[in-house]
Amino acid sequence: MMEAKLDIVELMRDNDLISSNTYHFKSYPNSFVGSKLVTLLLPLANGSREEAVKLAQEDLFDTRLAHHVCDDHAFKDEDLFYRLFEDEVDEVRREAEETSRMIENSKTTGRLELRCDSWFSNEAWTNVFGILDTRNNKNFIHLLQDKSCTSPFRSLMVQDCVCFVKECVNCKTGSYCFNLYAYNKEKQKKEMLTLCAKNSKEQMRWLTSLHDAGLDFQKDEDNTSAVDVKSIFELGAKSLCSKEYIEFNKFKGSVCLVVNVASK
Numbered sequence: 001m002m003e004a005k006l007d008i009v010e011l012m013r014d015n016d017l018i019s020s021n022t023y024h025f026k027s028y029p030n031s032f033v034g035s036k037l038v039t040l041l042l043p044l045a046n047g048s049r050e051e052a053v054k055l056a057q058e059d060l061f062d063t064r065l066a067h068h069v070c071d072d073h074a075f076k077d078e079d080l081f082y083r084l085f086e087d088e089v090d091e092v093r094r095e096a097e098e099t100s101r102m103i104e105n106s107k108t109t110g111r112l113e114l115r116c117d118s119w120f121s122n123e124a125w126t127n128v129f130g131i132l133d134t135r136n137n138k139n140f141i142h143l144l145q146d147k148s149c150t151s152p153f154r155s156l157m158v159q160d161c162v163c164f165v166k167e168c169v170n171c172k173t174g175s176y177c178f179n180l181y182a183y184n185k186e187k188q189k190k191e192m193l194t195l196c197a198k199n200s201k202e203q204m205r206w207l208t209s210l211h212d213a214g215l216d217f218q219k220d221e222d223n224t225s226a227v228d229v230k231s232i233f234e235l236g237a238k239s240l241c242s243k244e245y246i247e248f249n250k251f252k253g254s255v256c257l258v259v260n261v262a263s264k
Helices: 002-014 034-044 049-061 090-105 200-212
Strands: 019-023 026-033 066-068 081-084 108-116 124-133 140-144 154-157 161-166 176-184 189-197 236-238 245-247
Touching (some): 002 034, 002 049, 026 034, 034 049, 034 081, 049 066, 124 200, 154 189, 189 200
Antiparallel strands (some): 019 026, 026 081, 066 081, 108 189, 124 140, 140 154, 176 189
């Protein structure tokens, strides 16, 4: 597989795909255009631009051989500029190498979606790549715009945060969200992340890993916590039909069947 990746880089250089490109009077040396790379890869992708995008993503960007020149985009079949890390300046290359080591040494990484504030929409989500970095007894939650990016755009140190995890009321339809309310004790600043996993298993994988990394699962505003619950009859839920809140203790003494209707 590595040979195939290097063949693509060689193909790019042999076809002079890497050059200086200009946008809004700013020059981006040693860069290449996404749509031109897709065109170049068509013979390797059975003539399909969609397959060529997938090939470039898997062989160049997921392996962190290339990235967007400003780390603003994942790879797209558009007139966007990208650059091989081997053609970057030393400082950027060193940052990228540190991020690569972070990913390689992390047991929990993966794509998530981050809820963003927007003036134009009540619901705005952006794709991110999450890393739980547990090296050197300093556990961080890092978020990158894409796995190929040079370095994280947001980081939270787990040990410095008092966190709450609860169900996200405004969760993205068909996905599995969780809210992290993090209070940084040193900066006296409250930060919040609303993250969305693609399925319930991914959601639980992240929550379990965060717990193992020392995330403090505090009681929520209603003064309840999952660790305090000893029986299902201490809980309740809203009816899907009437929206009435039903206390489960009314079923105590009866045979109950609990079914998870949302998992995939």
